[in-house]
């Protein structure tokens with residue numbers, strides 16, 4: 001972030017400045033949301049997500065992913081850092097190259113970059129399917145759209161696959177299966193938010 005954020009990126013209210021020496025000492029990540037906006041996001045029931053997919057999260061995801069407001073990537077940096085910078089190798093759910101060209105940024109990897117969470121692209125997306133346009137039955141029945149990246153040695157390693165949102169869980173299951181079949185020792189999954197619909 002070149003310019004420090006001085007106002008909430010959602011509502012525009014002035015943020016309480018953090019004194020720079022304490023930021024250096026504590027290595028705290030920048031706040032970009034005010035406390036009022038932050039409080040509109042509800043904690044998830046599951047330990048495999050930080051937030052529930054509620055109305056505030058739906059609006060946030062739309063502004064971040066669809067409208068491309070990349071400053072929002074810092075919104076939950078502290079929570080993501082605390083949850084993911086722990087030892088298992090973080091593997092972001094990849095975008096298909098066509099989708100990446102269309103969106104211009106990888107929303108999942110950018111969340112990790114802003115949270116200062118190291119990750120490795122052990123997975124590639126080899127099938128270009130838009131999940132939103134398909135029924136749940138079609139999604140579940142489809143073949144695995146992921147593959148282990150060429151020359152990646154995953155055998156005996158512990159991973160946590162990370163995505164921005166869990167809805168049916170199919171994407172995470174497919175990514176987990178891909179790494180497990182290639183010999184991973186363990187594969188956990190984690191998302192920024194999870195839909196409570198079972």
Ligand SMILES: [Zn+2]
Pocket residue numbers: 008009010011012013033034035036037038
């Ligand atoms: Zn705000």
